[in-house]
Amino acid sequence: MPARPAPVPVHPHITDAVKAPDLIRLGPHTVLARFETLKVYAALGAVRALLERGTLTPGQTVVDSSSGIYALALAMACHRYGLRCHIVASTTVDTTLRLQLEILGATVEQMPPSDDLRLDQERRVRRVRDLLRERPGLYWMRQYHDAVHYAGYREFADLVAAALPVPELTVVGAVGTGASTAGLVLPLRQRGVAVRLVGLQPFGSVTFGSDRFQDPEAIIAGIGSAIPFGNVRHELYDTVHWTDFRHATAGAVGLLRDHAVFAGLSTGAAYLATTWEAARHPGQSFLLIGPDTGHRYTERAFARHREVPDPRALKPHQITDLADLAPPWSVMEWRRRRHGPGPGPHSPAAGPRPADRQEGAV
Helix, strand or coil, X not given: CCCCCCCCCCCCCHHHHHHCCEEEEEECCXXXXXXXEXXXXXHHHHHXXXXXXXXXXXXCEEXXXXXXXXHHHHHHHHHHHCCEEEEEXXXXXXXXXXXXXXXXXCEEEECCCCCCHHHHHHXXXXXXXXXXXXXXXXXXXXXCCCHHHHXXXXXXXXXXXXXXXXXXXXXXXXXXXXXXXXXXXXXXXXXXXXXXXXXXXXCCCCXXXXXXXXXXXXXXXXXXXXXXXXXXCHHHCCEEEEECHHHHHHHHHHHHHHHCCCECHHHHXXXXXXXXXXXXXXXXXXXXXXXXXXXXXXXXXXXXXXXXXXXXXXXXXEECCHHHCCCCEEEEECCCECCCCCCCCCCECXXXXXXXXXXXXX
């Protein structure tokens, strides 16, 4: 008698279906966690926690700034829990995403076209502050600063621990707001897993000191920052890779070519970094975080697939100080240090810093 198939869950809401990743083996020791929308974990966890605390009440309007993935996740969480949603959107948000947001009931203000993603991000935060003055009943979700966004990723950590029961694991993921990597790695380390964390940054981001550079083609705003993010804990990261648009595209095209996985540019950067890291650390277990699909990068990245180099022929510039940072791809052993003003990272962290900052810290 054939074995009975495992029951397929029937989900009460779409967020339950899309929050869990597809786990795809890319090699003997390498697994990709590929999401449709990674930040559903962040948005659901934050909204639930704030409702449970009484900070939010059903029917209230929440507002935040987003380059795309968080906007959709927040709109879906608000749809589920009966909240209203207002998004101040990056210039990089495309028509497909904007229409989804509007049909979900969110109101959307989009920044005017800009080649300067730093200006785009600063404009968004200024606009959020203006809205808070104009409409006192709004609640600012503060995805960049409020550690409540870590909460939802504990469920992801449970999933990873069950699927990859290994004593040592290297996690490779975009830094972004800091919540996804910290929210995953902290619970895993608390379980006793020796986790090495590799962070990805675009050139031009202030988070790990590459803000003196500009990448004119950059459209992966969500993996870096033009302003300091309170949710980034520099002392959690062991290694940092900086990649430009062309190298991230090469990684994304290579991932599709090699494994038939269609994912975004931050996943492409993760694939590029992991390929290099795995060659240097044979036998180690790797988990790549792939936060979204490749659809919003189709025209500006994947359509140029014939132009990009073979990722297997690429290698980073290895540095020991941020003063030596240089495009198109650099890597540095960060060694869990803090980061502040000056040419390089500060001394090793003595302990965790406050996880939550006030809005004025932006």
